Amino acid sequence: MRSVIIKLIESLGKFGLDKLERALIFGAILVTLLAFVTGSIQLNLSWASFFFRWLHVISGVMWIGLLWYFNFVQIPSMPKIPDEQKPAIGKVIAPTALFWFRWAALSTLVTGLIVATLQGYVVQALLLGLLKGGSTTYIGVGMWLGLIMAYNVWMIIWPNQKKALGLVEATDDEKKAAARIAMLTSRFNTALSIPMLYFMVAAQNAG
Structure with missing residues (x-):
């Protein structure tokens, strides 16, 4: 076989x-x-909702997959890599990974909001179903966690990674500080990804 x-x-x-x-x-x-x-x-509204949900899942796999790659593989491995080999990570691999990482985050956010709009629960979800429990509250919690994570990607991780990787001008001290902020924020997003995925799944299976 x-x-x-x-x-x-x-x-x-x-x-x-x-x-x-x-x-x-x-x-x-x-x-x-x-x-x-x-x-x-089937060319109808129901299928359109499914199609964007499919894109949402694909985008989410890319986003969280790269988030976990950074935190489970790249960051822990950096101290073990000889100094002469580290530029290959910082100049080639990391910028490419961060490109797909940030755009996958945005795609996950946009497609998720489209699905919620087409399904008619976007407002109630953002209001957390007024905390009455059930699938609307669950998906709302997942959505808010995802929104926070996407904000962190674009407004904290990426600006600081640009400094740390030398993509924008920065002093050595600024690069070091930026690298630590980006790393800690990435760790925070990794922590948030656990309840975010739980509530996304709970909305479909525990409501």
Whole structure:
């Protein structure tokens, strides 16, 4: 079984799937074909709400995945990396990861608000369902935590990371201070991500 899968993957490599953009195009074509074949596409408001929820999930996976990559992998690994190799992280990997990180955060926020609007609960959710409990309160708590996290990404983490990585002019002391602020804020967002994900799931399953 494994050898068959490996041969299939190798054959797909002939179509240039070693390039990320082609893999993404292949994925988009595949989901479109499967959606039409299974009849899951229905051009109505309900399907539009589902479509934006799907985009919301994809964006959230990218956002939280990168948040956890920074906190579980990159930050703990930096002290173990020889000084001569650290510029590869700061000059190449980190800026690219931060690009996808911040835009995924914004996409998660926007698509989530679109879903809440299409479903008709955006106002009640932002009011936390007036704390009556149930799915509207749960999704509201998740939304507010997500809003705080997205604000932290754009207004604290990214401005300080630009200083820390030398993307904007800053003294050595300013870079050091900015790196610590960005790290602590990222840690704070990691902590918030745990209840945020809990309440997002609770809104669908514990209401």
